[in-house]
């Protein structure tokens with residue numbers, strides 16, 4: 001794993017030098033989008049530059065309550081595309097890694113999504129999120145009611161987007177969808193799913209957009225599209241939305 005990260009960092013330096021940049025790719029804040037740096041006021045704009053997208057603790061509520069799923073999530077993008085994803089599920093002691101075109105792995109073992117094509121025989125992961133706006137809560141429950149009534153085998157939520165995506169990549173659940181999480185929750189995990197043979201799209205069936213705060217990741221298109229029909233979509237403010245103007 002250290003080798004993969006070192007290669008990527010070397011690549012970042014090479015790309016920067018080629019572009020005539022003198023910035024140091026590990027230190028310049030423009031090369032990072034992190035949950036804590038954004039909370040501290042740093043920008044959350046995804047550019048074509050090599051960019052580390054980091055969530056130091058994914059599953060904070062779990063962590064606080066000792067609910068045993070917590071992860072560290074590190075994604076690396078070039079030209080807005082995730083090239084490397086690392087999710088470390090701390091209490092499971094599982095290190096998930098993926099490199100674009102190089103497959104996905106858990107503790108070094110290759111991962112493959114589930115081969116289930118029938119949504120009725122599937123487990124779907126999702127989260128309730130933290131938005132308690134009644135309209136949003138109604139949409140969440142509407143989606144959930146539709147999916148449970150399909151019916152499916154079950155609905156689960158680990159309390160961390162990164163772990164939910166690792167579960168899709170591992171074939172333990174067929175799909176995961178959520179609206180309201182952030183780019184640092186899903187950058188790394190989305191590559192795990194793609195490299196394990198799955199697909200990632202918007203909840204309305206459109207193209208995936210890392211900054212949209214919406215994701216549907218699935219083992220295959222047929223399961224994904226059945227879910228698209230059931231999900232009541234809403235649009236949270238984008239991660240790259242300009243800050244609201246102050247009076």
Ligand SMILES: O=P(O)(O)O[C@H]1[C@H](O)[C@@H](O)[C@H](O)[C@@H](O)[C@@H]1O
Nearest residue numbers: 057058059060127129159160161
């Ligand atoms: O624990 P976090 O890093 O805050 O990430 C959470 C996110 O805040 C929450 O909205 C989602 O439902 C979870 O799946 C994230 O992982």
Ligand SMILES: [Mg+2]
Nearest residue numbers: 055058059185
């Ligand atoms: Mg998170």
Ligand SMILES: [Mg+2]
Nearest residue numbers: 035055057058
């Ligand atoms: Mg976090």
